[in-house]
Amino acid sequence: MLRKEQDRVVFTLLIINKAGGLIYNRAFDSSLAGLSSNDSLILAGTFHGVHAIARNLCPPSALPSSTLSSASSTSFTSNPSASASAPGTRATPATGIQVLETARFRLTCFQTVTGTKFLLFTSPEQPNVDAILRRVYELYADFVMKNPFYTTEMPVRCEKFDRGLVGFLVGAR
Amino acid sequence: MSISQQPKAASNVLQQQLQQAPPSGGLRYPSSKKTIYDRNLNRTRTSELSRASFAYLFIEMISYAQKRAPSVSDLEKRLNASGYPLGLKLLDLLIYREPPRSALRPTRILALLQFVHTTLWKHLFGRPADALELSNNSPAEYMITDNEPLVNAYISIPKEMSQLNCAAYVAGIIEGVCDGAGFVTESVTAHWAEGEDIWPGKTIFLIKFKPEVIEREGILKGGTS
Structure with a gap:
């Protein structure tokens, strides 16, 4: 002790x-x-x-899946930063x-x-x-x-x- | 769906608030539209405020004074001057808040010093001061001691200004109270107590009354006894 x-x-x-x-x-x-x-x-x-x-x-796997899927599913006309900055979807720093x-x-x-x-x-x-x-x-x-x-x-x-x-x-x- | 509606609703509320606020508004008006001037003077229960917010405000007051002060004594004088009007007003407010029977204006030195030591200290710092003494040097000098002044709680004085005591602000408040009560002071100053190990921040407030105040006190004493 x-x-x-x-x-x-x-x-x-x-x-x-x-x-x-x-x-x-x-x-x-x-x-x-x-x-x-x-x-x-x-x-x-x-x-x-x-x-x-x-x-x-x-590593890319550490990024939250929601941002990844939304970025891949939306077409190139959408702004990827807008989806990232929406409340609740911000990646852990x-x-x-x-x-x-x-x-x-x-x-x-x-x-x-x-x-x-x-x-x-x-x-x-x-x-x-x-x-x-x-x-x-x-x-x-x-x-x-x-x-x-x-x-x-x-x-x-x-x-x-x-x-x-x-x-x-x-x-x- | 619900997420997309939220910002819209929030902006509506904001617009309403903007329309309701007076044109000169801004941070000055709280959301309840009751400023400190609209409250009852006797409401004391909710009057406590955060120590940190005071600390940050006091930092700014010190840097403001420091920018304009060429020397340490001048800086203390400026802090003293910023506390003085507060003391004048606190005297009135605290006597008003006393229960009606004991709401007497202090007319003798001892009563005044008791008022500062107990009532004023309790209002400002939540506890009475630690000591009240008559100076050995002169009958016109009194000392109030505070072992750990709240205003100095987070302040470390750099070595090159070791004489500085930021409690000069509190000294200014005391000076305002004494002057407002009709006890004119030569000066009220804050000093570090020397040779203190248990209370490194121990501060002595030295109150010097003018000779006429002592003279009047002597006459009053002779008249009553």
Whole structure:
């Protein structure tokens, strides 16, 4: 039981802005071999690119059958975009990479609707990563987006956000 | 079939609404056509509003003031000025809302400060302030303490402006209440409490009354005792 508790670790949180720039980088546990800040920047940019490519790698079978059938049955005079935009028939958006797992750690990516990405490095045993990420997003919405001195898409330097994250990720363990 | 009819129906409703709305309308008029001015002044139960919407509005107020302010003290002065008219009006409204027998205008400093500490704070933030003290430096200075001001809930001050406290807006409200009640103030300012670990956001509102107010208080005290 005790060993299991120790296995559950949140290592690092990265936040990547819309353009692929690293805007937040914080390690919560030193047991993951440290990345230099330059490496983190490269990782953020690379992940952003790979994520974008992964979004476009979409097998045709994943498209909803209704849009396919309506597109094939209607003649070429109809506008295919009209049928796609009708309510209820919109295809589920491609999500890109969600989880990347190795023997030592798991990288979970959460992308907001505005394109900001939260990357959380955890141990593979860590449960409920989705809930953790949702809470981190909540903290971000509260203490970063509601801070009058924060400029969007710029590096995050908000004391209360740091304090909230440490309280949640380190204090709750 | 039903899907094709929906947009038509929706556009009809929209047209009706457009026709009914006054020409100067827009977002100003809610769909029930009852603006805040049409409601009874005593209706307090539904007057709570979302913390997030206040936070976003306050962000815009701060950036508006910041664009025009050359220095931190000027920014605080502008926030103070935007709270001042609110305090003047809140004094009237809150006394009006008190039960008729206790609806008295505060005429002594202590009664006024109790009003600010309890009634005003409860109306604005849903709880009384955390402390009310007389300053050691001067009999004309009083301090109201709030451990965690609601207006600062989501605000992190950047290092280069560490002196700034956005609760200056609340200080402006207090100043408006004091001035409106006839207790003229030199200034009301918001300061960070130093050396606080448990409450990092602890804020002290320093109220400085003008000498004539203290003089009058002394005469009133002599007359009653």
